[in-house]
Amino acid sequence: MRGVHVSGLGVLTQSGSSLKRFWDGLVDPSPVFAPPSGCPGVDVPVAEIRGTEWIAGAGVARPALCDRSALLAVAAARAALADAALDADLPDPDRVAVVVGSGAPGIATLDEQYERLYRQRANRLSPLTVPKSMGSSAASWISMTFGFRGPAFVVASACAAATHAIGVAAQLVESGAVDVAVCGGSEACLVEGSLRAWESLGVLAKDTCRPFAAGRTGLVLAEGAGMLVLESAAHARARGFTPRAQVAGFGASADAGHLTRPSASGMAAAMTGALRSAAVAPDEIDYVNAHGTGTPTNDPAETTALKTVFGADSVPVMSSTKGTTGHALGASGGIEAVVAVLAIEHGVVPPTANFDGPDPDCDLDCVPNTAREHRTRLVMSNSFAFGGLNASIVFGRPQAA
Known part of the structure; x- marks a missing residue:
């Protein structure tokens, strides 16, 4: 894979959507985990993205049509394309792949609609329930938002999904099937049904996440997205761009x-x-x-x-x-x-x-x-x-x- 390069990075986590803020928060960590804002009675620490300004940054004309996980994916993809200097000078759309990893795509939409069905006793659910909760939604929205017409799909392999997605996308670039691939992962799982399910497994931390430490008690669930733009060496050279990594x-x-x-x-x-x-x-x-x-x-x-x-x-x-x-x-x-x-x-x-x-x-x-x-x-x-x-x-x- 020596000819497959990373040209752009996009990330959206609790610490924000700026690469600098993200990196600064990693090298000088002061994580703030707190119970989820939209789940009364659920008292487990999570890493939640607060605020809504990032939604406008996704650039989706009608964000209400998207599940939260798809919106996160589009926002991170847009940032990665801008970082790769491909947001204004788009490549051949037929030779751009989109591969997104997600463990539970659409779960926020399903949780919302099940709330209406079982708690509120609604007789009719939103007609957007199916398109918003489709497992392929994130890849579809990136493809539609940027006009990419190459291979586009979602990899669902639980917590390995995004790494699988990047690996498969790199193979597509390496093989010559595409010149560019937008790839990574997105997840929006901080809803009551999901949190209750994870709580029942007994794997959630009581206060904070302490990897490899003696006092660790479990994981802290988070939402977010991390997307990369991969590009063939020849394509990067042709446009005079210096990639970030390979x-x-x-x-x-x-x-x-x-x-x-x-x-x-x-x-x-x-x-x-x-x-x-x-x-x-x-x-x-x-x-x-x-x-x-x-x-x-x-x-x-x-x-x-x-x-x-x-x-x-x-x-x-x-x-x-x-x-x-x-x-x-x-x-x-x-x-x-x-x-x-x-x-x-x-x-x-x-x-x-x-x-x-x-x-x-x-x-x-x-x-x-x-x-x-x-x-x-x-x-x-x-x-x-x-x-x-x-x-x-x-x-x-x-x-x-």
């Missing part, structure tokens, strides 16, 4: 085991596949942005997997940014891909926030609480999902023209 390799695997219990061997297989695809040795990876959910089961399993791939005493510097951003499920890999590229550009590893002490089962250098200057030529980003679906992707500095 997609060096991608790997994916399935545990074929337990529905919710993570498998270290499955995780390791995805990471090994990404290294093989990138044609790099394990000791060439400078930083791993870990999946690191802060749950009792994920973090030790990922620690074991990292030791398997890199060697027990040779695991590179790693951290989980979910202590700052929360866990945006299917969007998390897109948000963390943005983190990976920014880490390469800045030569800084963002910290694992809220770290309250080491856990002997997670005995790795996770950059606790304070960012660290560090050479970051190659960065691996991990995403592991319920159902045993794993994806890892490697980003590197842009290839010389």
Whole structure:
């Protein structure tokens, strides 16, 4: 994948839609998790995007026609296209792909309509319920908003969805099927039905997310979007554009085991596949942005997997940014891909926030609480999902023209 470049980044999280604000919030974290504003009686901390100004920024003529997750995707895609200088000088629309990952697309619309049906006893639901809740909605809205007519679809592989989407999009560019791909992930899951369901699993944190720390009690659910513009090297050269990074390799695997219990061997297989695809040795990876959910089961399993791939005493510097951003499920890999590229550009590893002490089962250098200057030529980003679906992707500095 040496010829697949990252030309633009777009992100929308609790900390805002500016790349600078997003990065500043990562390197100097002060996460504010609070109960969701629209769910009375639900008392779990979440990472919610407050305010509505970002909706206008999405540039959708009639936002009421969109599920919240689709709006987030369009807003982040618009930012990524602007960052790639492709918002005014659009490429051939027939050669632009759109690949979006999401774990529960349309769930906000369904929750709203079920509220009307079962609590308010409405006799008729909105006629927009089906088009707004379609799993493919985010890809359709990006395609329609910008006029892209290449392949467009949504990947639904739970918390690995966005990383799968970026990997598949990179393969489309690498194969020559398209010149440009808009890809990443979007999620808007902070509604009562979803939160009650996750609460019943017993995996939500009581106060905050503490990845790899002794006091971790679970994950903090988040909403948001992270989108990338991928471009072939030839296309970037033809328009005289210098990309931000390259997609060096991608790997994916399935545990074929337990529905919710993570498998270290499955995780390791995805990471090994990404290294093989990138044609790099394990000791060439400078930083791993870990999946690191802060749950009792994920973090030790990922620690074991990292030791398997890199060697027990040779695991590179790693951290989980979910202590700052929360866990945006299917969007998390897109948000963390943005983190990976920014880490390469800045030569800084963002910290694992809220770290309250080491856990002997997670005995790795996770950059606790304070960012660290560090050479970051190659960065691996991990995403592991319920159902045993794993994806890892490697980003590197842009290839010389």
